[in-house]
Amino acid sequence: MSATVRLASKPVKALDDRLTIGKLAKDNLRKVFPDHWSFLLGEIALYSFIVLLLSGVFLTLFFKPSMVEVVYQGSYLPLRGVPMSEAYASTLDISFDVRGGLLMRQVHHWSALIFVAAMTVHMFRVFFTGAFRRPREINWSIGGVLLLMGLAAGFTGYSLPDDLLSGTGLRIIEGIILSIPIVGTYLSFLIFGGNYPGEDIISRLYIAHVLLVPGLILALITAHLLIVWYQKHTQWQGPGRTEQNVVGYPLFPIYTAKAGGFFFVVSGVIVLMSALIQVNPVWFWGPYDPSQVSAGTQPDWYIGWLDGMLRVMPAWEFVIGGYTLSLNVMIPSLIMPGVLTVLLLAYPAIERFATGDDREHHLLDRPRNNPTRTGIGVMAIVFYGLLWLSGGNDFVATIFQVPVNYITTFMRVALFVLPPLAFIVTRRIAIALQRRDMERVEHGRETGIIRMTTEGEFYEEHAPIDRYEAYALTAHARPKIIEPGPEFDENGVKNPSYRKGKRQARLNRFYWDNTVDKPTVDELHHEVEEAEHETLEHLEHEALPSGAHNPTESTRHR
């Protein structure tokens, strides 16, 4: 027994006597987690959230969420004597009069930007690998809500300093609330505590930002991680990895060191960024004034797509029976985000309906092996990217020296044309990659050796790939084709679920359209034999003996 173990034994025993931690530790200390770089993306989100909580607590020690007007007397001379809200004045104090305050503000802002970015990329990893399939649909939904909560946390925080940028953001929110039919005007007065901007909104956003939203995020993250723990992590398909096992390294000590270390790396990078890269210098913008705005007003990156939608939306506003319906604001800021959220949360169910696949999955799909899903994912990215660019259309205009009107008009068309195009192209690329995989399995790898037959025909020699790679390339599940079955049974009774079955079959056909199926055992043997046969044929005609390589292992690519 080593000294460390002996030292720990007494308190561990005491804890065990009271909480039975022995059983818990026995089951979990050596719990295995699979290893892959893409599994780190969710960890980045988790760690940046921890950094957010820590830096946020520091900021609350100094921040005053009050809109009471004060005259600034702090250390930043250009704003001395300027009337401003206490919130803005205390933000300036944090930046200029608290040692490390500016650093913590920048840490908080950078980690917020990274938090949402990491969640987004993590979501795409889960999407493209099919990790959301049964049994992980619940965790997909929790993740989707977490992403929305991340946006809410970010936006409420962005609004707190009460500088010119954050106030402009709030004014846009007011315009959005006003566009809600029937109750919008009342809702706006309730939220702002009277006519815009009132003097309540900062303290109300504050409690949402420091308690409600982070509390909810923390609870959802806990559930998210407990479910990952309980269901065990997914793993890539490959030799030795099955649906019934999990291959990887133990929690203790490997992941304790690796994941614990990664927390320090992520927080270290955030702090270094905050030391070196300035973010949101609120003293430049000045206090909020509803009659002022700075050109090139930009929200934080994760709000950009919503702002972009507001920018490219045509001016559809109607007065019906004396009441105004502002579709130009409602559609981009309320209806579309709602529709997209529902689609995001519903995707696992949609795919389950299309594939008829309700089996448990613990092995991940390579994106190419599900070309339609991959196409849908890229389509979503292109759609999002175009909206995001629209959110910066004034910057795009300045950079490329094009009138901003052209860019907006282009986006109005591109948003409908480019995403479907991206879908088609991506699906074709995925199918092509599948074909290449199957060619490697059936004909082997290219050796780079070019041979000439006695007839003068050139061909490249192929060598079989090793069995581990060959297995990894063929371990994925086959697509399942759904048939609706007969409309009437043998007694002439109509099948009640025939229509649903037909719809499902149609979607299924679209889903697996042109997807390459892996060969069967017989097909594979046949292919390999044929290839070997052809090689032998060539060898018989060759003028010179083959040389260094082993002729029986090489095949010819047809």
Next chain:
Amino acid sequence: MTTHSSEVEPVGQGGDPLPDPGMPPHTPRLTDSDPKAAKRAERQVSVMFGIATLGSIGFVAAYLAFPLIEGDLDRLQLSNLLLGLTLGASLFLIGLGAIQWAKKLMPDVEMVQERHPLESSKEDAQAAIAAFEAGTEESGFGRRTLIRNSLLGALALLPLPIVFILGDMGPLNPNPAKVRASTIWAKGTRVVNDVTFEPIRPEDMEVGQLVNALPATYEEIPEEQGAERLTARAFASVILIRMELDEFVIEPGREDWHIDGILCYSKICTHVGCPISLYEQQTHNMLCPCHQSTFALADNGKVVFGPARRPLPQLALEVDAEGYLAAQGDFPQPVGPSYWERAKFENGERI
């Protein structure tokens, strides 16, 4: 596991064409076979941890050695840089060291663990259903429908108090739709520069000049009423523009709203309320920097581009007895973003 309906059948021959060869053989690392390499890795890790220790000490040193100086931005940047670099390096190297330790010196042989089926065993599931049924039976929830229905009714109305208790979050009387329909502009209110608060004579303005302005009554709101002042600015901000008389067109009914080519428009965008602020001098168009709605000041504030639907409201001008620009009254329409009841307040009607 669920059973699949018969219509779900695999294409062709099911199963994998190749057998699972099992885990590939483990390749030992250099640190596994060469004690020198292992020693080197150990040194690397401890150097990283060592520098991390120095980072923490450096942070304290920088904190104490470089206090912030009033008005000195360079000192602030220096303090931020040093505190961030030392703390960041300390955190980063602790992490890097731990990862290097795990990767080079801890075993890298992959372990295999079994997954357990996620669904309950048949016995457990049946026992759970039995327990639920017994509980339901004992409660009488299904039999005593009067209790059930009255409970549902009580629960259905419970949200009402929760909604109504929020009613005083903002004043709803007088009607918000009416409150936000008017600004502090009134008959005879002078137009003043929004920086100097000086009143403006028509002859002070040159052709092509643009002035951001406010009602003179804004200044009368006491300084300590910050919220009222902001609200006044959020609704009453205007822009004054002077054009040649032949440069702009006038809608019928607005013939006497300008003074020698000086026109006055609301500065608040009719889309979602940003202050419009980018002026194109050649076209006399005004662009909102938030979402690029563009308004033609030479054509009654009409929208020429962008997501805004309605023209900028125009304020009718007059010259008061002392020769200064003043308003003929409030705006004929509510300013700013559209809202549900807005049309009721068109053409100066106020309920």
